[in-house]
Amino acid sequence: MDDLPYVRAQPKMRKKDYPLRILTCTRSTILSGVSKYVYSFIEQLRETVENCLKNTKHLIEQLSQITLDHDHRLVSIGVVDMFTNVPVSQAIAIVLQRIGSSEKFCQTNLTKSDLRELSKLCLKNGYFTFNGRFYHQKNGLPMGNILSGLIADIYLHDHLQQQLKEIQDKNWRCVDDMLVVTKMSEPKVEEYMKKINYTKHKIKFTHEYEKNNQLNYLDRTLTKNTTTNKIDIQWEREDTASDRFVNYQSCHQRSIKRNLISNMTERIITTTKDIIIGKWMI
Numbered sequence: 232m233d234d235l236p237y238v239r240a241q242p243k244m245r246k247k248d249y250p251l252r253i254l255t256c257t258r259s260t261i262l263s264g265v266s267k268y269v270y271s272f273i274e275q276l277r278e279t280v281e282n283c284l285k286n287t288k289h290l291i292e293q294l295s296q297i298t299l300d301h302d303h304r305l306v307s308i309g310v311v312d313m314f315t316n317v318p319v320s321q322a323i324a325i326v327l328q329r330i331g332s333s334e335k336f337c338q339t340n341l342t343k344s345d346l347r348e349l350s351k352l353c354l355k356n357g358y359f360t361f362n363g364r365f366y367h368q369k370n371g372l373p374m375g376n377i378l379s380g381l382i383a384d385i386y387l388h389d390h391l392q393q394q395l396k397e398i399q400d401k402n403w404r405c406v407d408d409m410l411v412v413t414k415m416s417e418p419k420v421e422e423y424m425k426k427i428n429y430t431k432h433k434i435k436f437t438h439e440y441e442k443n444n445q446l447n448y449l450d451r452t453l454t455k456n457t458t459t460n461k462i463d464i465q466w467e468r469e470d471t472a473s474d475r476f477v478n479y480q481s482c483h484q485r486s487i488k489r490n491l492i493s494n495m496t497e498r499i500i501t502t503t504k505d506i507i508i509g510k511w512m513i
Contacts, residue, residue: 255375284405305446310407315371322386
């Protein structure tokens with residue numbers, strides 16, 4: 232069974248104690264061709280997912296367009312183990328509800344029933360090998376399948392619209408991390424998050440409320456500027472950062488070492504907004 236997927240573990244470097252993320256490697260495996268075929272029909276559905284961030288630069292562009300009221304607060308919301316907690320059948324049903332937005336699907340002879348069965352074939356047969364033994368993933372989406380990221384995105388978009396209706400004043404999401412600008416106080420947010428976590432849904436949330444007008448989101452520190460009523464953005468140094476990338480005495484080519492410095496500097500500058508560094512305003 233050489234064409235079965237296998238799994239590997241990837242440490243979450245930004246998390247405390249470096250927990251492992253289990254990835255299913257499905258390239259050139261028994262169902263990879265079918266998964267790519269299904270993906271070609273649903274790829275356009277990404278356009279139906281609103282307020283989704285592409286990267287940090289996109290976040291800055293979005294935040295630069297808003298003006299804060301004096302009682303606006305910043306809250307970040309995270310989804311706990313998103314992929315393994317997405318109900319596959321329900322997620323596929325939501326995809327089928329939106330499939331009319333796919334021009335390619337509308338031009339094919341496939342029916343919704345065909346697409347449902349193909350999707351179930353790819354996502355519910357999560358067999359893989361590890362250390363010479365065979366396993367089956369019983370719950371959720373296999374992280375590593377080409378379909379999983381988009382289907383999880385579509386499901387989470389629908390789920391958040393239903394579950395977070397009272398808190399979504401202004402919001403943006405990058406995969407399973409959500410930024411909300413709201414007028415709810417910290418106790419009310421705490422109470423609301425407890426309420427939705429007590430529901431029967433497997434999707435559960437964590438949250439962090441701003442402290443001293445600041446909130447860390449993705450790899451940036453967001454600061455409410457009470458003078459301009461805007462959000463200042465600067466690079467966030469993680470507590471887990473080792474400050475080491477490549478040893479200068481290593482055998483890597485000098486061009487790699489130069490590019491590392493150049494790329495990191497450019498990333499800091501282009502993804503930082505309205506922060507005074509020395510005499511310069513970025």
